Amino acid sequence: MILDLLFGPFLEFGFLRRALVGCLALSVAAPPLGLFLMLRRMSLTADVLAHGILPGVAAGFLLAGLSMPALAAGGLVAGLAVALGAGALSRATGGREDASLAALYLVALALGVALVSWRGGAVELTQLLFGSALGVDDAALLLMAGTATLTLAALALAWRPLVLECFDPGFAAAVGARGGWWHMGFLALVVLNLLAAFQALGTLMSVGLMMLPAIAARHWSRGVGGMAYAACGIAALASFAGLLLSFHADVPAGPAVVLGAGLVWAVSVLAGPVDGLLPRLVRRAHLAG
Template sequence: MLHDLLIAPFAEFGFLRRALVGCLALSVAAPPVGVFLVLRRMSLTADVLAHGILPGVAAGFLIAGLSVTAMSLGGLVAGLAVTLGAGLLSRATGGREDSSLAALYLVALALGVAIISTRGGAVELTALLFGSVLGVDDPALLMMAGVATLTLPLLSLGWRPLVLECFDPSFAAAEGARGGLWHVLFMALVVLNVLGAFQALGTLMAVGLMMLPAVASRHLARSVGGMVYAAAGIAALSSVSGLLLSYHLDLPTGPAIVLAAGAAWAFCVLAGPVDGLLVRWLPRRHLAG
């Protein structure tokens, strides 16, 4: 029974194995980036960039159809343009960077949908917005693996300055941590990981495996390293659970994976050892009795 439930689907179907490998690659790379977004109070930035890449993805689709290479290059250019544009606008006008990001992503989202609608139909629009985990092919797998291969070494190199920037920006500046440079590189990593997740989950859910495990991890660990390990573990478990739920219950695969991650987050909020609701409530109940 357990073999039929947990192992047989992956052993029998090659597309499920490809989907699993791709999601596990995302689970290794994207959640650590999400942890730093949470620590920097930039949790919604990933969602903004997931929408911001859409015009570039749409332009790649317009030129070469559903080509992973063309859509990825277009999305990378669009994502970096939104990120750098928001920073330049905030410095030029004296406004907040998040306001510029909000304005740019709304324009980008509308522009992307308009571009796709000029050539593609409802099927293409749905595929780009919601992804197709079970349709992950070899180029998409290489893209996800490449993003993970690039993300992990860069995060290890920038670990100290990024952590310092999160907790003590003044000390980081005094130590010569080059916070501005690492911020730009970190935002580029966010764009790359959003692009990698887009291949499987689409632009609307690309940040599900990045942010939900990262938010949940703060209820499981107090150190940054512990949060990163917990987030990656939650993402991997959510990937496997979501694929199995999708197979056995005939659910859309991308939403099933994100819902599994959401269930893990809800459990951590309720029963997590760090500021979980039960931990905060039970001692008071005990003392009150």
């Protein structure tokens, strides 16, 4: 009975299997990027970039409808423009990069919604903003799998420079690590992963599977490698549980997956062995005794 509840829907319905495969591909690539964003104190940057791809996605929709290649190409151009434009604006004007990101994010979100509303209807707008994990097609699956493959290969190459940039940027600059180039490449990977996730989770929640597992993982390990493994495991668990919740409770799949990741984060904050609330209380009681 329990096995049937857990695995029966995936064995019976092909669209659920496709959604699970796509979410698992995202789960092995996006959370490590979220981990580096968290370590760099750039957690909200992912949310800004997720909204920044919307005008490009909307432009692709205006030109070719709900064609995945057109949506992906437009979103990639827009996301890279926001990522690079914020840095260029802050250097040219002397302002803070986070302020430039906030301004670009608001303009991009408003422009994207306006463009989709102009030529589309409520259905198209809802699909682009909130995604449709159960409607993932071959093109979206190929994009997710290709993005995961590229991201893992790039992280294998860039792992040491990225870790060094997080913990000792001064030393990284002294040894000629070219942190600016690694940073730009890293942001490009973030944009690509957000783009791969948007059909399943939408532009508003594509960041959920990237950041929530990464934030939860810090309560399960103190090392960067351990946190990366934990984040991927949490994302995979949230994907499986969220799709099951979507099927049995008849709720949208994308929000269900993000809620699953949020639940694991809440449990991690409460009971995680590294700085969890309950372990800290137990240690304090032990020391007081």
